[in-house]
Amino acid sequence: MSEFAYSKGLKRRILIVDDEEINREILGNMLNDSYEVSYAENGAEALKMLRESAVGFSLILLDLLMPVMSGEALLDTIKNDEALSGMPVIVMTSEKPAEVSSIRHGADDFITKPYDSPEVIIARCERIMQLYEDNSIIRRAEKDELTDLYTREFFHEYIRQTDGYDEASSEDAVVLNIDHFHMVNEMFGRDMGDEILRKLADTLGQIFGDGRCIGCRPDADYFYLYVDHRDSYDGVFTELSEELAKYSQLPKIRIRAGVYQNVDKHIPVDERFDHAKLACDRIRGDYTKQVNYYSKELNDADLFHERLINDIDDAITNGDLVVFYQPKYGIQSDPPVLRSAEALIRWKHPELGMISPGEFIPLFESNGLIQKLDHYVWRQAAAQIRKWKDEYGVTVPVSVNVSRVDIYDPELENSLLEILKENRLSPEELMLEITESAYADDAKGLTDVVDRLRGSGFKIEMDDFGTGYSSLNMITTIPIDVLKIDMSFIRNMNKDEKSRKLVELVMEIADFIKVPTVAEGVEDLSQLEALKGMGCQIVQGYYFSKPVPPEDFTRFLADAKAAE
Numbered sequence: 001m002s003e004f005a006y007s008k009g010l011k012r013r014i015l016i017v018d019d020e021e022i023n024r025e026i027l028g029n030m031l032n033d034s035y036e037v038s039y040a041e042n043g044a045e046a047l048k049m050l051r052e053s054a055v056g057f058s059l060i061l062l063d064l065l066m067p068v069m070s071g072e073a074l075l076d077t078i079k080n081d082e083a084l085s086g087m088p089v090i091v092m093t094s095e096k097p098a099e100v101s102s103i104r105h106g107a108d109d110f111i112t113k114p115y116d117s118p119e120v121i122i123a124r125c126e127r128i129m130q131l132y133e134d135n136s137i138i139r140r141a142e143k144d145e146l147t148d149l150y151t152r153e154f155f156h157e158y159i160r161q162t163d164g165y166d167e168a169s170s171e172d173a174v175v176l177n178i179d180h181f182h183m184v185n186e187m188f189g190r191d192m193g194d195e196i197l198r199k200l201a202d203t204l205g206q207i208f209g210d211g212r213c214i215g216c217r218p219d220a221d222y223f224y225l226y227v228d229h230r231d232s233y234d235g236v237f238t239e240l241s242e243e244l245a246k247y248s249q250l251p252k253i254r255i256r257a258g259v260y261q262n263v264d265k266h267i268p269v270d271e272r273f274d275h276a277k278l279a280c281d282r283i284r285g286d287y288t289k290q291v292n293y294y295s296k297e298l299n300d301a302d303l304f305h306e307r308l309i310n311d312i313d314d315a316i317t318n319g320d321l322v323v324f325y326q327p328k329y330g331i332q333s334d335p336p337v338l339r340s341a342e343a344l345i346r347w348k349h350p351e352l353g354m355i356s357p358g359e360f361i362p363l364f365e366s367n368g369l370i371q372k373l374d375h376y377v378w379r380q381a382a383a384q385i386r387k388w389k390d391e392y393g394v395t396v397p398v399s400v401n402v403s404r405v406d407i408y409d410p411e412l413e414n415s416l417l418e419i420l421k422e423n424r425l426s427p428e429e430l431m432l433e434i435t436e437s438a439y440a441d442d443a444k445g446l447t448d449v450v451d452r453l454r455g456s457g458f459k460i461e462m463d464d465f466g467t468g469y470s471s472l473n474m475i476t477t478i479p480i481d482v483l484k485i486d487m488s489f490i491r492n493m494n495k496d497e498k499s500r501k502l503v504e505l506v507m508e509i510a511d512f513i514k515v516p517t518v519a520e521g522v523e524d525l526s527q528l529e530a531l532k533g534m535g536c537q538i539v540q541g542y543y544f545s546k547p548v549p550p551e552d553f554t555r556f557l558a559d560a561k562a563a564e
């Protein structure tokens, strides 16, 4: 197809074909300002120009009565020539019968002589050119140039057609995505990225080529497929993973798929793929699973999540988010003394009831809302410390959780300092818990942030220690003030020898890097005594108290006062 589309601010080209010089001149003057105008004196000359022009014309204005080759003859030639038939033609006549016959011969419109006002002529020309260009854009966008898969519109169209042929057949909607694909582009360049996408599209064609398969690449690194139903997709994408592995050795880059099996053909195509995409996105970052299947439960969970996302702002304004406090006791003295507390968020939803952080923290971490929530908790906690100081005359430092998302906020330190200032507190009164696995994500980046925070006087506790796979080497170099042993070790320490040995090992590591330890999830006296024997300094858990609302926490304050 010829390239006559109007693009990049270039003027559209119009060819005026008329044997009368005066007519050419009048029309030319009308159009000169807005278009690049060329002229021909008869059909033969026009045809030569059309054939030789590399870029073609956006419109041909054609007189009918001309010597050498008439307008009608040229019109027939153009409309029967594949290379030229995409160009619109407006015929210029002075008599009715000629108008009718030219339209029959394929003219797109006509202009009567003598000419109307320039505005009318220009409007007619514009309309026809627009019409043609819109069509040509649609025609051109049938296939994605890179992978030769269909574009979204055509994909939908072909699916509707397939559904129409055979209503009884079963199809699956499949969505594939490459985790961290941007890293390929960043590290190996866009050409390599493109090559991988092409290769994947080809491989998909081979995998599904036997049956019905309609493919599309709606954007970047997403592939959508509409295929004959299969009971299982186990191992189906192994080939793709191998293909990807050939190009890049990065472990985080991998293929994951979401499948909506036996699609309900009564729901729109879009919705079918939303289902598959939901299943696909749910296993983002979960390296144990390559394929995930859409289900009703998944959908319900998603609706629940949407609800939570919708309601978070109201929850903050209405005070439905409540910060609870769980005491931490120093156990090397007798009796144990209150040393500090951990702030833990609770959501008292007016309609859904009490929601545990396990339900919404991971969700808000995945979409960034966690920052808003954490800032709220920090503020509340700081105000609470202030209140206890003022009303009870005791200082109970509170540890707040700092999500991995917060860590990369360049304003983190300023925000924290601001909160302290508002409440006239010093940094060691608001301690920061950072989960161990965040260190494993990006040890260098995190170390830099932590260094800075410590420089400002904050105390950093490494949370959930033992679950994040830090190397021993990393532990000895990382800047922290407290190690917090994960409760999974405590739970079993008096049940199996291995857990007990692990707790001892953590104590030794802490001793080696000279930081105190906190054991969380301590529920009974036997655990407490074992920990005390191993030299653990601080204990948090149901043995002392569950997390409680601030008004219930006051009963612990007397202990703190006594210990001062």
Ligand code: C2E
Binding pocket: 326, 343, 344, 345, 356, 357, 358, 361, 370, 373, 374, 377, 401, 402, 403, 463, 464, 520, 521, 522, 523, 540, 541, 542, 543, 547
């Ligand atoms: P975490 O930071 O490891 O918090 C400790 C969790 O253990 C809390 O669960 C606490 O209630 C629970 N726990 C404490 N002692 C015991 C015990 O003796 N036995 C048992 N079985 N459990 C005990 P919770 O409050 O449900 O919080 C779960 C997780 O949600 C927290 O784990 C933390 O990762 C996250 N979270 C809670 N509040 C916040 C917050 O404000 N911001 C952020 N970013 N995360 C939070």
Ligand code: CA
Binding pocket: 342, 401, 433, 463
């Ligand atoms: Ca914590």
Ligand code: CA
Binding pocket: 463, 464, 484, 486, 487, 520
């Ligand atoms: Ca923890």
